Amino acid sequence: MGTPLGDFVRAKRDSIQPESLGLPDHGRRRSPGLRRSDLAARAGISVEYLTRLEQGRDRNPSPAVVNALADGLSLAPSEREHLRYLAKITGGACPSHTRPAPPPREVRASVLDTLRLLEPGIAVVTNRLGDLLARTGAFEKLAEGTGLLDGDAPNLTRYVFTDPRARAFFADWDAVADEQAFDLWLGPSVENTEWFATELAPSAGPEFTRRLHHHRVPPRGTLRLNHPSGPELRLRRETLEISSDAQQMRVFLPADEKTAQALEQLDDRSRNGLRAVS
Numbered sequence: 001m002g003t004p005l006g007d008f009v010r011a012k013r014d015s016i017q018p019e020s021l022g023l024p025d026h027g028r029r030r031s032p033g034l035r036r037s038d039l040a041a042r043a044g045i046s047v048e049y050l051t052r053l054e055q056g057r058d059r060n061p062s063p064a065v066v067n068a069l070a071d072g073l074s075l076a077p078s079e080r081e082h083l084r085y086l087a088k089i090t091g092g093a094c095p096s097h098t099r100p101a102p103p104p105r106e107v108r109a110s111v112l113d114t115l116r117l118l119e120p121g122i123a124v125v126t127n128r129l130g131d132l133l134a135r136t137g138a139f140e141k142l143a144e145g146t147g148l149l150d151g152d153a154p155n156l157t158r159y160v161f162t163d164p165r166a167r168a169f170f171a172d173w174d175a176v177a178d179e180q181a182f183d184l185w186l187g188p189s190v191e192n193t194e195w196f197a198t199e200l201a202p203s204a205g206p207e208f209t210r211r212l213h214h215h216r217v218p219p220r221g222t223l224r225l226n227h228p229s230g231p232e233l234r235l236r237r238e239t240l241e242i243s244s245d246a247q248q249m250r251v252f253l254p255a256d257e258k259t260a261q262a263l264e265q266l267d268d269r270s271r272n273g274l275r276a277v278s
Contacts, residue, residue, distance in 0.1 A: 003056040004185065005090040008083060008215040010054045012073050013039050021074060034073075042072035060091045078217045082185070086215070089190055102195060103127055103188040103246065105153070107134045111242060115249065122235075122252040122263075125242070128187040129196045130157030130180055133247065141266055142252070145228035156180060157196075161204035171224035171232065179218040181211035188246035222255050231262040 002010075014033035023038055036054075040047045045065060052058040053069075061069075066087045070080040107125050115123055115134055122142055124135040132154045143149050147165045148156070157180040160166045160173070170176045187193035201209055225233040234255040239248050254260035 002054070003059060003086075003090045004213075004215070005059075005061075005083070005086040006054040006056045007213055008086055009050075009069060009073070011215055012075070012079070013054075016073065039069075039072050043068040045069075061087055063087075076217070082182075082215065082217050085185065089185075103129065103131075103192045105131060105133055107247070108245065111245070111247070111249070118251065123249060125247055125249050126156065127247050128183045129192060130155045130160075130183070132156060138263075139252075142225075142227070142233075142263075157184070158200060158204075161200065161208045168226055169228075171226050175218060175221070176223075177207065178211055178214075178216055179220060181208060181214075182216065182218050184212060185215075223252070227262075227266070229266060231258075231265075233262060234259045 013036070016034040018034055018038060021034070021038075021042070023034075036047050036050050040050045043050070043065070045068065049058065053061060063084075066084055067080075070083050073079075075083060111125060112134055115125060115136060119136050120138050121136060122138045124139045125133045127133065132149070140149065146169045147163050148154060148159050148169070160170070160177055160180050166176075167173045184193050184197060187196065197212060220237065223235045223237055225235065227233055235252040236255045238251045238253065240251070241248055254263055
């Protein structure tokens with residue numbers, strides 16, 4: 001049985017063309033990408049050890065080996081960070097006697113106070129599973145008519161993969177889907193992520209499971225929304241980590257003057273529309 005770490009290393013190795021690293025092309029081969037022997041040589045480890053890592057038979061590589069693999073694969077900074085994170089959760093993986101469960105949905109009062117200061121801006125507090133825990137009134141106006149906030153416990157990840165309206169709302173649906181699947185690896189805990197992925201997979205289908213195990217680090221560019229009222233909105237995103245609670249505060253800003261004007265026309269943006277969902 002493989003591991004997230006092994007899956008990521010193998011996927012990256014398969015995606016690299018030898019000539020891009022200055023290596024000779026060995027001609028036709030059964031699988032694409034970089035040979036295990038080439039990566040092992042670049043990382044200074046044995047082919048046997050690399051095979052064990054990729055197959056999940058070795059779950060505890062040292063930091064030096066993880067860094068060497070990152071160098072051997074010529075990973076970008078965001079990919080190196082993801083590799084280190086996967087090494088951490090893979091090394092800590094063990095059978096748990098605690099039944100996986102959803103994370104708490106409470107938002108601290110001081111975080112709510114901070115969110116209130118952002119009114120009438122567009123902002124929301126989430127966790128890495130996509131739970132929308134608290135939001136400003138402007139965010140509610142932005143999501144109005146999209147189905148995103150339907151139900152008592154709205155969740156962005158579930159919405160993206162199971163609600164047909166999401167494909168119309170997000171102009172770059174594929175990019176948003178990659179982001180939501182990738183963020184599950186950074187969930188509040190391994191147990192929480194396991195619970196959520198198991199609960200979501202039957203309804204989300206292969207679009208979700210394929211992206212979850214692909215480990216593609218998303219670029220997170222400008223967010224483009226096709227709002228039900230008509231205009232396309234282009235939003236810049238700033239994310240503030242609330243690390244002690246494994247939560248995030250996401251703030252959305254107009255990326256151009258056209259979007260700024262469209263947002264002003266959506267509504268008068270009630271200044272006391274803060275709502276928390278517990």
